[in-house]
Amino acid sequence: MGFWWRPLSVLASVLLVALALWAGSGWVAALGFLAGIQAFVMTRRLWQEFRLARWLENPDEVEPPDATGTWGDIFYRLQKLQKRQKASRGQLTSALEQFEHAAMAVPDGMVILNASEQIEWCNPASRKFMGLDCERDRGQFVRYLLRQAHFLDFLDAADYSRRLVCKSPVNRELTLSLQLVPFGESQKLLVARDITDLERVDAMRRDFIANVSHELRTPLTVVGGFVETLAEAPDLPPSESRRYFDLMLDHTRRMQRLLDDLLTLSRLESADHAVKDEGVNVPELAQALKAEAESLSRGRHRIGLQLDSGALLKGNLQEIRSALGNLVSNAVRYTPEGGEITLAWRERAGEGVFSVTDTGEGIAAEHIPRLTERFYRVDRSRSRETGGTGLGLAIVKHVLTRHGARLEILSTPGKGSTFSAVFPASRLQHGPESGTVIPFPERGQAAG
Numbered sequence: 001m002g003f004w005w006r007p008l009s010v011l012a013s014v015l016l017v018a019l020a021l022w023a024g025s026g027w028v029a030a031l032g033f034l035a036g037i038q039a040f041v042m043t044r045r046l047w048q049e050f051r052l053a054r055w056l057e058n059p060d061e062v063e064p065p066d067a068t069g070t071w072g073d074i075f076y077r078l079q080k081l082q083k084r085q086k087a088s089r090g091q092l093t094s095a096l097e098q099f100e101h102a103a104m105a106v107p108d109g110m111v112i113l114n115a116s117e118q119i120e121w122c123n124p125a126s127r128k129f130m131g132l133d134c135e136r137d138r139g140q141f142v143r144y145l146l147r148q149a150h151f152l153d154f155l156d157a158a159d160y161s162r163r164l165v166c167k168s169p170v171n172r173e174l175t176l177s178l179q180l181v182p183f184g185e186s187q188k189l190l191v192a193r194d195i196t197d198l199e200r201v202d203a204m205r206r207d208f209i210a211n212v213s214h215e216l217r218t219p220l221t222v223v224g225g226f227v228e229t230l231a232e233a234p235d236l237p238p239s240e241s242r243r244y245f246d247l248m249l250d251h252t253r254r255m256q257r258l259l260d261d262l263l264t265l266s267r268l269e270s271a272d273h274a275v276k277d278e279g280v281n282v283p284e285l286a287q288a289l290k291a292e293a294e295s296l297s298r299g300r301h302r303i304g305l306q307l308d309s310g311a312l313l314k315g316n317l318q319e320i321r322s323a324l325g326n327l328v329s330n331a332v333r334y335t336p337e338g339g340e341i342t343l344a345w346r347e348r349a350g351e352g353v354f355s356v357t358d359t360g361e362g363i364a365a366e367h368i369p370r371l372t373e374r375f376y377r378v379d380r381s382r383s384r385e386t387g388g389t390g391l392g393l394a395i396v397k398h399v400l401t402r403h404g405a406r407l408e409i410l411s412t413p414g415k416g417s418t419f420s421a422v423f424p425a426s427r428l429q430h431g432p433e434s435g436t437v438i439p440f441p442e443r444g445q446a447a448g
């Protein structure tokens, strides 16, 4: 109503004046007055329309017209509209920019295709995964750039629920999962996700299950076979059935060891808490491990201990014991009778080094990087014969990693190996409570 009252009141005033003139001076004066008013209104209107047209033509550069009355109202409202539009255009532009920045930063490859499958836009990751370039390839048909038969079939099928798993056309090491997502009128978004790690983990899981099944199958078959034999022939001579029982016990123990190692590995893998800082007395532990080695060796090897440091280790005693125990038991198992095994604890450039050196069969260089993989063995039957599960060094690696330590392996085939657990300086603890230093026995003197 505010907008209308002014023109209505002006019109009413003009009519009143015209009526007064008609009454006082006759109709000619009244008509003359009305014609004058009409001429004034038209000239003013033309002028304001001209100003309005000039401003609308270039609203950002020309000053908005200034007027009073109805025209003032019109200009004011248009100006408000223009400001509102400008603000929302700014918001829209910055939202678009943000969206583009986000799409550029997305680690997945993203390609926008129009109805004819021409590339409208793609992000930098699509260059890495599919060799596409946003500037160079805009407007190109995606079929001409990615010509692999399985990709063309995938495009033709236009099945938006399906994912295509394939190797990257520009890097065979990468495995991609491609998906088409329809949007807008008839556009499509092609998304390429790098699933190389997922595939690797999946393959590892499959291998792991196959390995565990394989490891369990032999002892289970043997035990099952003997149980059947004993059940079918209960009158076997005692010496024969004794032999069967011994073999069954042997294989049962093998399964037990495998399950123990699997449980240890799974505990280590799921241990997301930090390791306890127990203050492990390594010299004392080394003595205990030496005694263990002697009991495993049953006099077949000369076993020595060299303690050049009395430092303690901050860590989890049970885990460290299991890791170092594995190194010691491997040395005994892979060193032929008459060989020498030396356990040593020393400091090197501030780090704590626990090493186990043997004069055993040694390992060829190509096997060394793979020794800590689960179930990796240089000689499968040798490992089995000596009661190995193929998981010992995988456990060692896990424990050391959890302690910020590393495993160093030096080996010469035919001469022997040194496995060293190297702990960072931050894990060493010196002080009055440090262990005692025990001298290494003379070379050639059997350690007992």
Ligand code: ADP
Residues within 6 Å of the ligand: 326, 330, 331, 334, 358, 360, 361, 362, 363, 371, 372, 376, 377, 378, 379, 383, 384, 387, 388, 389, 390, 391, 392, 393, 394, 417
């Ligand atoms: P296993 O139970 O088979 O011993 P590990 O994980 O402990 O499994 O060791 C993996 C493989 O590394 C072994 O099968 C063996 O071939 C090799 N190996 C480990 N320690 C030694 C060693 N001291 N001397 C020679 N070979 C070794």
